[in-house]
Amino acid sequence: MEQFLGIDLGTQGVKVIGWDEEGNFLGSTSREYPILTPQIGFAEQNPEIWWEKTKEAIKELVNLIPQVNVKAIGFSGQMHGTVIIDDNLKPLYPAIIWADQRSHQEVKIIREKLEDKLATICGSDVATGFMAPTLLWLKENQREIFNRIRWAILPKDYLKIKMGLTPSTDVADASSTLLFNIRKRNWSEEVLEILGLNDNIFPPVYESTQVIGQMKEEVKEELGLKGEVLLVAGAGDQHCAALGNGITEEGELLITIGTGGQVFTPLCEPLVDDKLRIHTFCHAIPGFWHLLGATLCAGLALSWFKKSVLDSPLQAFDFKELDQEAQKVEAGSHGLLFLPYLIGERTPYMDPRARGSFLNLHLTHGRAHFIRAIMEGVCLGLKNVTEVFKELGVEPQRIVFSGGGAKSALWRKIMASVLDAPLFTTQVREEAATGACILAMMGTEKSSEEEIISKIIRYGNPVLPERKAAEIYAEIYPKFRDAYPALKKLFP
Incomplete structure (x- = not known):
């Protein structure tokens, strides 16, 4: 029996859930981590702590499954935040998450520069904590670090790098950066040019159900995982919560x-x-x-x-x-x-x-x-x-x-x-993590989302x-x- 895992990298903790191909619940685990507030208005987290806590949660879940045979893993994560990494895929700075408010001046600048393009290209107003103003704040206030950025990624996408993949993201989560063309479903060259950001620091973008790689063997061994362990692009927590509620x-x-x-x-x-x-x-x-x-x-x-x-x-x-x-x-x-x-x-x-x-x-x-x-x-x-x-x-x-x-x-x-x-x-546990699991199923099975969801979700x-x-x-x-x-x- 093939199994699927969903990982939800939330603001206060990570949750991991398992379902098999017949829609049987295998178990769920979680670990908490802190929000760091070094100054008033700052909200940061350590990406390495995310990974350590995710590993702990996966190992605990694996111990709950009698015969491990993981077909694929899907990802859900807190939206808008920014992780900047260097050529060696190491964090250059703490992750600046959605709750951060330091970029209020940059929000004003973006509104003035983009004007009607916020609606026609980005589909949304901008707010502090979004990747667009965060990167402008780093450019203005941490220039030396900013100049060393090789990749700017969203929080959950850091986990995929630790599992052995090159940097990537998905269309759903990337939309929340305010650097994305929602109609073309790709990074907006026009917005990046107006804001003075190099398009080379943004990773390739995939649809949320796409298989984008396979977990490295040494990581599988460390986590106690067996099976193909394909990695599916995933989405933001709100997208996954919607799927997890049908x-x-x-x-x-x-x-x-x-x-x-x-x-x-x-x-x-x-x-x-x-x-x-x-x-x-x-x-x-x-x-x-x-x-x-x-x-x-x-x-x-x-x-x-x-x-x-x-x-x-x-x-x-x-x-x-x-x-x-x-x-x-x-x-x-x-x-x-x-x-x-x-x-x-x-x-x-x-x-x-x-x-x-x-x-x-x-x-x-x-x-x-x-x-x-x-x-x-x-x-x-x-x-x-x-x-x-x-x-x-x-x-x-x-x-x-x-x-x-x-x-x-x-x-x-x-x-x-x-x-x-x-x-x-619904009676579903951990809706966002379950939604990530559904994405893993959608990306690796021939069944439609309706057929997959009907196996898992019941309404009272x-x-x-x-x-x-x-x-x-x-x-x-x-x-x-x-x-x-x-x-x-x-x-x-």
């Missing part, structure tokens, strides 16, 4: 509440918002594109409130306990409204200076009201994203809810009622909106939408 067709929406929140939908043709409120990138499915809207602070908002406001040296609250407490509060939190812009906001405002707030506070509000208001505010923020999708002509036919938020019964009910639509969830009964709650949220949403412009002048 999202493959136009009209299907994936809503994720993790640390941040995302709304994702596939496209048969590139569709770009001329206001640049959302991203249009190439999809991991060959010949497809997708829309991606993001709210920066979703599960993070509730985690912040628990850790920074509620927890004390004498008592640490449990998320399940808080969830149960918030269920006792009626929809609308007795008028309490939360704006989840604790670290700025992407869709639809693209405003790094936006700030969070509680509105309509009253003496009758207690802890449970705050908890529920946070959950409702995150869902209302994600509704803001879906409204942009609808404005662009996307009519949701099916909505799948995933991430840590989808594990909460209350959050599922709130999200369904805010959208006034049924929500589906949908969560239906509660009628009274849906009516309350329909009244609240215009107030939520009006709050940002009303408060914008107060933001620092």
Whole structure:
């Protein structure tokens, strides 16, 4: 029986999952690693730590499989980040990841230089942490190191080099650099020339399902792997999470509440918002594109409130306990409204200076009201994203809810009622890593993605909106939408 592994190189840790060709789950393992913040606004990681932790996770998973026969490995990874390496394929500098904010001046420069090309070529507005402004920051502030760059690659692609391949990337992840022509599905010579970047430092680009090589024998031996162990190009974590939730067709929406929140939908043709409120990138499915809207602070908002406001040296609250407490509060939190812009906001405002707030506070509000208001505010923020999708002509036919938020019964009910639509969830573990596994299967089998996905993904009964709650949220949403412009002048 042939087996497939999926590796998801995330922001806080790496996850490795295994499935066999019949869709049987083999196991999953993970390892954590830190985000380094040497200065305010910096967010870095050590690529060698990524590799060491990935090896540990693979070895642990191999020990869970009775007869190892790995056909292929697929890759998923945190998007936008930058790894610069020299002629010997060694890192020249710590990886600068998506959460980094040092390049805010370079973001302004790129907007001024590219103007309408952001929409016509790149399909997206630019933000700090993307590869384009990061490289310009390195050119301005670390010139000696910048001049030694042989390759500029995305985070997950470093793992493939450690497995024995020459530098490469895929169309889906490369789209998130803002140096890519999403329609031609290749690096944009025009954008690189305008920004003064040498096109020779960017690796060859493949479709996400392409087999791009085979793991070196010495690496296979070190990891305890047996079989062909072909390496498939892979994609960004959002693309893989969509596959891992069975999202493959136009009209299907994936809503994720993790640390941040995302709304994702596939496209048969590139569709770009001329206001640049959302991203249009190439999809991991060959010949497809997708829309991606993001709210920066979703599960993070509730985690912040628990850790920074509620927890004390004498008592640490449990998320399940808080969830149960918030269920006792009626929809609308007795008028309490939360704006989840604790670290700025992407869709639809693209405003790094936006700030969070509680509105309509009253003496009758207690802890449970705050908890529920946070959950409702995150869902209302994600509704803001879906409204942009609808404005662009996307009519949701099916909505799948995933991430840590989808594990909460209350959050599922709130999200369904805010959208006034049924929500589906899957029982899949580690959706992004599973999506990477599906890419490995697609790249090495003759089966279509639909046949492969049908073996792995099952949906439960949908969560239906509660009628009274849906009516309350329909009244609240215009107030939520009006709050940002009303408060914008107060933001620092």
